[in-house]
Amino acid sequence: MKKLLPLTAIVLTSITFNASAAMEPNLEKKLIAVCKTALSDNLLLYSRTMQENKINKHRVFPRLVCNGQSFHDFAISNGATKVANKIAPYNSSGSTSITDLAMTDSKDVGYSVIF
Template identity: 80%
Template sequence: MKKLLPLTAIILTSITFNASAAMEPNLEKTLIAVCKTGLSDNLFLFKRTMQENRINKRRVFPKLVCNGQSFHQFALSNGANKIASKIAPYSPGVTTITDLAMTAPQDTGYSVTF
């Protein structure tokens, strides 16, 4: 029994570290498809990609990073002004007052490079 507890702890920690190592392949493929729509200024293609992949704009766009830029900045830098204006309301804003007692842990962003 004394040997079973440390052995179980070692096995569980190794499984935990291996599971959180990388992004899921399907999620990465979906995010790359969204980033590729940011290269064009085609709203029809953008809307179709969003619907096919069932993407929640409020969750994804504040965190999505394409080639080191936020998705909004990525679309603007590639001349996709229509798409950039479409997602502008979902871009993160600037907060000037910070309540230290109410701060939540920061979410990590979704970063893809293709």
């Protein structure tokens, strides 16, 4: 009996971890609704969907993938330029370049930052 209780706890824990790996159905529906707004170039529909689903733009848009593309790329590929322009500031596809100033000529001193 003493060995049965820890064994049962281990089995139930492993089942719980496997079940939590999948996305919550309610969250999945909300993200699908956001992806569907990229199919229409309607900013009113976009704003309403974001408010109704309480989407945090800074957390969701750099990570949201719709049909294998980032949300921004998905919106552009479907012709939703207004929506794509609206979420462009939240897209984290920027890059930074650093130039060593000690190794450059004094005439060509410059700062190189690309976003």
